[in-house]
Amino acid sequence: MAPANEAPAIFGRMMAIARTKSKSSRPAIQRLRCWAISVLYEADAIVQCEKHGWLLDRADPYARECAFAIARKCPPSGLSSEEGVVQIMDLLESIGDSCPECPPKKVEYAQ
Ligand SMILES: [Zn+2]
16 A cells, blocks of 8 residues: 555545545545545645535645645556546546635625
8 A cells, every 4th residue: 555654644534524525435436535635635735624624725836736746756556647646636626715615705794
């Protein structure tokens, strides 16, 4: 297996989120999604809504480049460097930059 012991402590929670919010129940897909999340987290390319747990894209080009570099260097077992990068891109496409459950930040509340 890949050196998953480097994953941050939050990885367990990420796994749970990936399981519940993944469209597919196939274990291999879940494993790749968890891997992509851990890489993006490590590169600081994504954050998590503290209230609801949704993963949010920080839209930070430098952090994304870091994530791609990690993916190229350490793709998941059975995948090439390019396929690893594709997994990262797929995950970034699947998450938004704002939490769907948090109220919009710029709402003017009428009194
Ligand atoms: Zn939220």
